[in-house]
Amino acid sequence: MILSALILIPLIGALLIGVWPTAVDSNQVRRGALITLAVNLVVTIVLITQFDISNPDFQFIEQLNWIEALGLTYSLGVDGISLPLVVINSLLCFVSVYISNEVKRPRLYYPMLLLIASAVAGAFLAQNLLLFFLFYELELIPLYLLIAIWGGARRGYAATKFLIYTAFSGALILAAFLGLALLSETGSFDYNPSLVQGLTMFQQTLLMGFLLIGFGIKIPLVPFHTWLPDAHVEASTPISVLLAGVLLKLGTYGVLRFCVGLFPEAWMKIAPLLAWWAVVSVLYGSLAAIAQTDMKKMVAYSSVGHMGYILLAASAANPLSILGTVLQMVSHGLISALMFLLVGVVYKKTGTRDLNVLRGLMAPERGLPFIGSLMVLGAMASAGIPGMMGFISEFIVFRGSFESHAPQTLLCMVGSGLTAVYFLLMINRVFFGRLTAAPDDVGGTIEVTLPKVSWRDRVPALLLVLIIFAFGLQPEWMTRWVESTTTSFVPGAMRAATLVSQPSISQSSISQFQTTQSTKPLQQVATKQHNEPKAETISSESTPLAFAPLL
Amino acid sequence: MTTTSITQLQPAPVYSSAEYVERLISGGTLLPNTPENLKEVVGVLKAYGVVLDAYAINLQYIANHQFLNLIPIFKYFDGEITPEKVIKHLWHNRINYEYAEYVMRTMMWHGGGGLDAYLDSEDFWACCAPAIQAKARRNPILFAFNKLFPEYLPEQVRQLAYYSGLGQFWRVMSDIFMDLSEQYEQGNIKSINAVVEFVKAGLVADAARPITYSVTIGGTPYDIIPPSIGLTFLPDTAVPYVESIFFRGTPFFGTVSYNAQAQQIPIDQAQFGYGALFADPLPIGGAGIPPTLLMQDMRHYVPDYLTELYETSVRGQDDVRVQLSQSFQKSMFCVTEAAVRGLMPYPADTADPKERVLNQDYLNGWMKRLTESRLDVVQSHSDN
Numbered sequence: 001m002i003l004s005a006l007i008l009i010p011l012i013g014a015l016l017i018g019v020w021p022t023a024v025d026s027n028q029v030r031r032g033a034l035i036t037l038a039v040n041l042v043v044t045i046v047l048i049t050q051f052d053i054s055n056p057d058f059q060f061i062e063q064l065n066w067i068e069a070l071g072l073t074y075s076l077g078v079d080g081i082s083l084p085l086v087v088i089n090s091l092l093c094f095v096s097v098y099i100s101n102e103v104k105r106p107r108l109y110y111p112m113l114l115l116i117a118s119a120v121a122g123a124f125l126a127q128n129l130l131l132f133f134l135f136y137e138l139e140l141i142p143l144y145l146l147i148a149i150w151g152g153a154r155r156g157y158a159a160t161k162f163l164i165y166t167a168f169s170g171a172l173i174l175a176a177f178l179g180l181a182l183l184s185e186t187g188s189f190d191y192n193p194s195l196v197q198g199l200t201m202f203q204q205t206l207l208m209g210f211l212l213i214g215f216g217i218k219i220p221l222v223p224f225h226t227w228l229p230d231a232h233v234e235a236s237t238p239i240s241v242l243l244a245g246v247l248l249k250l251g252t253y254g255v256l257r258f259c260v261g262l263f264p265e266a267w268m269k270i271a272p273l274l275a276w277w278a279v280v281s282v283l284y285g286s287l288a289a290i291a292q293t294d295m296k297k298m299v300a301y302s303s304v305g306h307m308g309y310i311l312l313a314a315s316a317a318n319p320l321s322i323l324g325t326v327l328q329m330v331s332h333g334l335i336s337a338l339m340f341l342l343v344g345v346v347y348k349k350t351g352t353r354d355l356n357v358l359r360g361l362m363a364p365e366r367g368l369p370f371i372g373s374l375m376v377l378g379a380m381a382s383a384g385i386p387g388m389m390g391f392i393s394e395f396i397v398f399r400g401s402f403e404s405h406a407p408q409t410l411l412c413m414v415g416s417g418l419t420a421v422y423f424l425l426m427i428n429r430v431f432f433g434r435l436t437a438a439p440d441d442v443g444g445t446i447e448v449t450l451p452k453v454s455w456r457d458r459v460p461a462l463l464l465v466l467i468i469f470a471f472g473l474q475p476e477w478m479t480r481w482v483e484s485t486t487t488s489f490v491p492g493a494m495r496a497a498t499l500v501s502q503p504s505i506s507q508s509s510i511s512q513f514q515t516t517q518s519t520k521p522l523q524q525v526a527t528k529q530h531n532e533p534k535a536e537t538i539s540s541e542s543t544p545l546a547f548a549p550l551l
Numbered sequence: 552m553t554t555t556s557i558t559q560l561q562p563a564p565v566y567s568s569a570e571y572v573e574r575l576i577s578g579g580t581l582l583p584n585t586p587e588n589l590k591e592v593v594g595v596l597k598a599y600g601v602v603l604d605a606y607a608i609n610l611q612y613i614a615n616h617q618f619l620n621l622i623p624i625f626k627y628f629d630g631e632i633t634p635e636k637v638i639k640h641l642w643h644n645r646i647n648y649e650y651a652e653y654v655m656r657t658m659m660w661h662g663g664g665g666l667d668a669y670l671d672s673e674d675f676w677a678c679c680a681p682a683i684q685a686k687a688r689r690n691p692i693l694f695a696f697n698k699l700f701p702e703y704l705p706e707q708v709r710q711l712a713y714y715s716g717l718g719q720f721w722r723v724m725s726d727i728f729m730d731l732s733e734q735y736e737q738g739n740i741k742s743i744n745a746v747v748e749f750v751k752a753g754l755v756a757d758a759a760r761p762i763t764y765s766v767t768i769g770g771t772p773y774d775i776i777p778p779s780i781g782l783t784f785l786p787d788t789a790v791p792y793v794e795s796i797f798f799r800g801t802p803f804f805g806t807v808s809y810n811a812q813a814q815q816i817p818i819d820q821a822q823f824g825y826g827a828l829f830a831d832p833l834p835i836g837g838a839g840i841p842p843t844l845l846m847q848d849m850r851h852y853v854p855d856y857l858t859e860l861y862e863t864s865v866r867g868q869d870d871v872r873v874q875l876s877q878s879f880q881k882s883m884f885c886v887t888e889a890a891v892r893g894l895m896p897y898p899a900d901t902a903d904p905k906e907r908v909l910n911q912d913y914l915n916g917w918m919k920r921l922t923e924s925r926l927d928v929v930q931s932h933s934d935n
Contacts (some may be wrong), residue, residue, distance in 0.1 A: 363833060365870035435833055449865045 002047050002061050003076040003125050006086065009040045010093070010118040014111035014323050026106040030097065033110035037094040037117060044090040051083060056488040057352075058127065065527040071181060075127035080485025081256060081326055082124040084478070085249055088333045089124065092245040093117035095460045096238035099341065103236075112142035113238070119244055124253060129177040129189040132258075137170050137251060143239070143247065152457035158234035165217050165227040172214030173254070176207045180262070183207070183369030193262055204266035211259050212274075221277060221311060222284040225304045232300035238343025240296065244303050245337035249329050252310045256325055260314055261489070267317065274315035275401070275408035281308030283411065290425065295346065295353040298426055299339045302382060305415050306332045312405065312412050313397040319487040321400025324393060324481045331381075331393035338378045338464040345371050345457045345520075346430070346455040349450045350437075355514060356431045362391070363435035367450055372431040374461050379423035381468050385415050388472035554894060566927050568918035575914055576907075581888045582881050582929060583744040587860065589829055592885055593735040594748055594857030598849040600728030600878065603721045605848075606651035610718030613815065614711045618766045619693060619704060620687045622685055647844035651717070652768035654796055659713040661795035661820060665787035666716050666762065669780055670709045679708045682766060682773035715764040723760065727753035732854070743885060750889035756895075758785035785893075793890055797883060800826035827883045828924040832876035846872040846879070851913035882928050891917050 013036030024032075052059060058077030066074045072536045078086060096113060103109045115138070120133035140163065148159035181187055183203055184195045196204055217224040228248075230242050251424055252263040258268050267274075285305030288379045294296040310328050346361065347353050349368060362372040381388035384395070394416055437448045567743060571581060578933050609629055617623045625632050627640065627648045639645050659667075683704045687694040697704050697759055702716055731749050740749060761783055764776040776782060802809050802825045804814055809815045817823060830842060850871055854860070861867070861874050892899070897906035898911055 366833060366866065366872050434831070449870070450867060451865055452867065 001062070002043060002050070003062055003078060006040060006047070006090070006121045006125065007076075007118050009043060009123070010036055010114040013037075014423045016116070017107055017114070018111045020107075021543060023094035024107070026102060029106040029110050030100065033097045033114055034094070036114060037090070037097055038258050040117065041090045041094055043306075044087055045439040047078070048083070048087065048481070051078070052480065053080075054484055056080065056484040058473050061127070063127075070130065070518065071128075071187050072130040073128045075188060075190060076125040077127045078120075078125055080482040081489065082253070083481055084326060084330045085124045085246075085253055085333075086121055088156045088249070088330055089117060089120045089246045090102075092121075092242055092333065094339050095337065095341070095463075096241045099241070099457075100236075100238045100343070100455075101459055103150060105149070105167070109146070113242075114138075115142040116146075116242060116247075120250065123250055126479075127191045129191060129258075131189075132191075132254075133174050133177060134172065136173065136254075137167075139247065140166050140170070140249070143243070145255070146239045147231055147235045150236050150239070152236075153511045154230070154235070155234045158230040162231045165220075165224065169251075172210045172217075173258075176210035176214065176258075179203075179210070180206050191257075193264075196263055196265075201266060201269070204263050205269065208259050208263040208266045211263075212255065214252040215251040218254065219248060219307045219311070220251065220307065221305060222281045222304065225281075225460065227283070228304060229297045229300040232303075232340075233294060233296050237340060237347070240340040240344065241337045244299070245333040246342055248303065248307060249333060249422075252307060252314075252325065252329055255311065255314055256322070256489075257342035260317055260322075264317070267315075271315040271317060271409075272405060275312055275405040278308045278310075278312035278315060279408050279411045281305065281311065281416035283418070284420065286415045289422040290418065292422075294427060295343045295355065295430065296340070298355075298422055299336065299343055302339075302419060302422065303332070303336050307418065308415065309394060309397045311413060312354060312401050312408060315408075316401035316404045317490055318400055318404065319490055320396060322489050323479060323482060324397035324400045326486060327389075327475070327478060329394035329395050330478065331389040331468075334464050334468050334471075335381045335390055335475065336376070336379060338461055338468065340460045341464070342371055342375045345373075345453065345461070348457070349453065352437075355426060357437050358430040358438065360433040360435035362429070362431040362449070367431075367435045368450060368453055368472070370458055371453060371461070372427075373464055374458075376427055377465050377468075379420075379427055381465075381472070382423060383420035386472075387469065388467045389475075389478075390472070392472055392475040392478075560917045563797045566930060568846045568915065571918050571921070571926070572911060572914045573680075575888070575891070576910065578744070578899065580743045580747055580885070581926060582743050582884050587741075588881060589743055589746070590860055592743065592854055592882040593732055593740060594854045594860070595849065595875060595878040596728040596746075596882050597732035597854050598852040598857075598875070599882070600725045600732060601852040602646060602845070603725035603728065605646045606648065607718045607721035607725055609646075609648045610651055610655065610721065614715035614718060614764065615766055616813065617841070618711060618768070619683070619707060621693070621696075639701050646848050650844035650848065651721075653844075655710070655713050657799075657801050658717060658792060658795045659710060660793070661799050661802070661823075664791035665753065665782045665795050666712065666776075667782075667791065669776065674714075674780065675775075676705065677777055678773075678777060679705050682768060682775060683708065685771065685773060708775060712764055715776070716762055716788050717792070719762055720784065720792055723753070723757045723784060747885050747889045747892065750886055751893045752784060753787060754889060758783065758789075760784040762787055789890065790894075793887065796826055797828050797887055798826040799823035800830065824923050827851060828887060828921065828926070830876075830880070830925075832873050832880060840878060842873065846875045849875050849879070860920055871879040877929075880925055884926060884929060 013033060017032050021281045047060070050060075056079065058079050060073065061077040066072045093113065093116065097110065101108070102457040119135045119139035121144070123132055123139065126132035126135055126229075138178050144159050144163045147162060148155055151158060177189060180195055180199075181189055183199055185198065186195060188195070196207075199207070213224070217227075220228050230241075231243060235243060282305045285301050285303070285308060289301035289305065292301060292499070306328070310325045310332075313324040313328065343353060345369065346358070349371075350358060350361070352358060361367045362369055377388070381390040384390045398413055401412075435448055435450075575581070575798055582592070596614060609627060612629045613623070613626050616762050617626045620626070628636055683693075683697060687697050687704075693704065730753070731740065731746065734749065740746060761778050761781075762776060763774070763782070765772050765774040767773070782788075799820065802822060802823075827842075832842075853871070853875070857878070858868075864870070864874060891914070894913075895910060897903070897910050899910065899911065901907055
């Protein structure tokens with residue numbers, strides 16, 4: 001029931017706020033939403049404490065037949081890949097309600113946020129393809145409204161564009177799911193890697209292609225990315241935080257779970273191409289970020305770049321790189337949420353995000369020194385400076401992908417360098433120098449006194465920075481939840497494909513390398529390698545069987 | 552750009568120096584006469600008076616009691632060394648006497664006036680040699696030092712003379728500012744003009760006050776600046792002080808960095824424009840920026856009416872040092888104006904056309920020097 005609670009608690013909260021019989025003011029509504037999400041967060045923590053880290057399979061499985069004729073069952077489960085995403089969702093939804101303040105029409109706004117929390121949790125937990133699709137689509141409605149009602153000047157345009165793109169994405173995904181059910185002649189939509197067994201390679205590739213483009217729009221990958229900067233620019237800060245931190249992860253999660261998970265052979269076949277696609281996405285996103293003059297657009301394009309790493313790691317599809325995808329999802333979720341939070345504070349205090357206007361915000365007393373310092377930390381984390389989570393995730397992504405896709409990995413690493421370029425450009429323009437403004441319509445520069453920054457503006461960002469540092473310094477706190485799932489996630493067929501693609505290194509040394517990595521947490525690799533390599537090899541043979549309960 | 556608090560602000564209007572000259576001749580003041588300005592100026596001068604008092608006492612203490620002490624560890628303690636005072640000193644929540652020394656060194660470096668001329672004269676050598684010898688007799692290190700580097704100790708004594716000179720100057724100024732504050736609180740000061748006149752009267756009253764300096768070594772007094780030299784308050788300390796601290800100053804580190812090779816700093820010292828009237832109040836707050844120290848010191852002595860005024864600003868008490876800096880700049884324009892008025896060759900309301908022209912020329916000369924100052928900015932500072 002604990003998984004259903006994660007979906008139901010925000011849903012009930014949303015309903016209560018929406019239909020509460022007496023008049024309530026904005027603050028009371030906000031408090032109600034906060035309490036709801038606090039309960040949700042507590043439930044999430046309970047889930048973490050009860051999660052069995054040694055079990056690579058789905059846990060806390062719940063199953064209810066819903067509409068049997070359609071093959072729609074209400075089945076939920078959580079494994080090492082979805083757990084961190086569920087946690088991030090609970091955390092960032094709480095943060096985004098916390099930073100929402102003085103919104104108009106609170107009784108619509110907060111229920112919408114809660115609905116997102118519910119739908120996203122549902123999507124991450126769903127064990128049935130149709131159920132996933134339902135949640136995936138359900139989350140579009142509140143997000144569309146949140147942008148279209150509470151957004152900036154061009155909110156109508158941005159919201160509609162977002163809706164068209166993501167609805168198209170949903171249609172492709174639905175088509176793929178339907179195709180899978182039809183072609184596999186089971187009529188079942190339950191998540192089951194054996195569904196594809198009867199399919200020809202062409203059918204598999206076609207279905208996977210549909211899914212890939214569908215999720216690629218959501219991630220977003222170049223050239224399907226254009227909705228994202230627009231949506232970010234027009235969305236208010238809390239929505240941007242959610243969009244970057246959580247909602248984009250639906251795309252990468254979908255790629256991982258449904259493309260890699262359901263179509264491993266087809267995936268491996270086109271993996272090198274996908275890695276090149278990742279390169280295009282990373283480099284295009286990063287270069288586009290350099291050219292931006294709007295801070296929010298810059299962060300949005302940096303998202304495009306950084307989500308490309310996930311595709312790169314997924315295309316390598318070895319235990320280490322799959323671990324990298326999950327870490328990168330979490331790390332990007334936290335870091336981009338942090339950046340959007342901070343840009344939001346800058347915008348709130350200065351009324352602009354224009355890099356040509358803002359100057360010297362680091363000024364003590366009159367500027368935003370604390371926010372500026374956090375922004376420097378965020379930029380460092382994003383650029384992968386050691387000691388912060390960005391380093392760990394990018395390092396594992398690159399380390400995991402290098403062996404199978406060396407040129408693509410090297411080119412993606414250029415993207416890491418470019419991250420430093422655009423964020424330093426931004427920080428240099430916005431935070432350094434003398435505090436002035438250079439508005440377009442007034443000649444020269446003028447004196448500025450920025451309003452006070454309250455602790456309410458600082459605390460959420462500070463919290464995220466602390467988490468980023470904690471996982472950066474002690475990645476084991478993160479990897480231990482994920483590793484047993486990610487190591488067994490790569491089916492044997494795929495592993496064989498990986499091996500074949502590396503003729504230059506002897507097969508036995510690779511299998512030994514992979515087995516040691518795949519079965520034990522990272523830190524144990526070195527010691528185990530010396531002590532008992534044979535025993536490890538045996539256990540690795542059995543890892544594909546970890547999928548047995550699903551078959 | 553979207554709706555913003557920034558676009559609502561406008562750049563400061565540009566005034567021509569002719570307007571200021573006209574204003575001064577017709578009895579107006581450089582700083583606009585508004586109730587806020589009056590509060591700011593008097594309030595900040597009160598805080599400044601308290602701090603100057605401490606600076607003046609300490610500068611004279613160092614000059615008189617730390618004479619040629621090469622390692623003056625306790626020079627800021629005014630002779631009273633207690634564990635509490637040491638802790639307070641190290642904790643840095645104290646009067647930053649370092650600022651007084653910065654000012655002293657700046658003044659010494661720019662020089663000017665009778666004090667500077669005297670310290671380079673034969674008379675000074677004649678006065679300081681016996682004192683140095685008396686000190687060296689008791690101290691073999693000093694003795695050896697003096698033999699090896701005969702120019703070194705006299706240069707130290709020159710600096711000590713500046714310690715003393717600045718201390719005496721600030722003694723007077725501190726008293727003027729404290730009196731001003733008292734008069735204001737009694738309701739006798741009602742306009743910026745009254746402030747300027749009060750300061751002017753104070754300067755004039757003490758104009759001829761002698762500046763002297765003597766130290767006692769082993770019970771024997773040694774004159775370093777004997778009264779016979781005839782140094783006096785106004786021409787030999789006040790005017791050089793205004794020149795070197797209000798106008799020239801030194802470029803200090805902040806968020807703006809200077810490139811001396813690209814001649815962003817004038818080669819001619821007289822062209823310097825980094826003084827109190829030119830300084831940017833904003834790049835303070837970093838370590839090692841002298842004005843920050845002064846604002847930090849004044850922060851403890853801001854009168855209630857000024858604190859209330861500051862609290863109504865956008866940042867409230869957060870940026871009190873910047874606000875103090877801005878108020879301080881305003882008050883220094885008043886002090887400058889008092890000096891300018893005091894030195895005016897003829898009465899401002901003279902009927903003689905010739906005198907009027909000379910007055911005009913005199914004021915034009917001053918205003919030309921203030922072109923680059925922040926005089927235009929303080930005309931419209933109401934947003935803080």
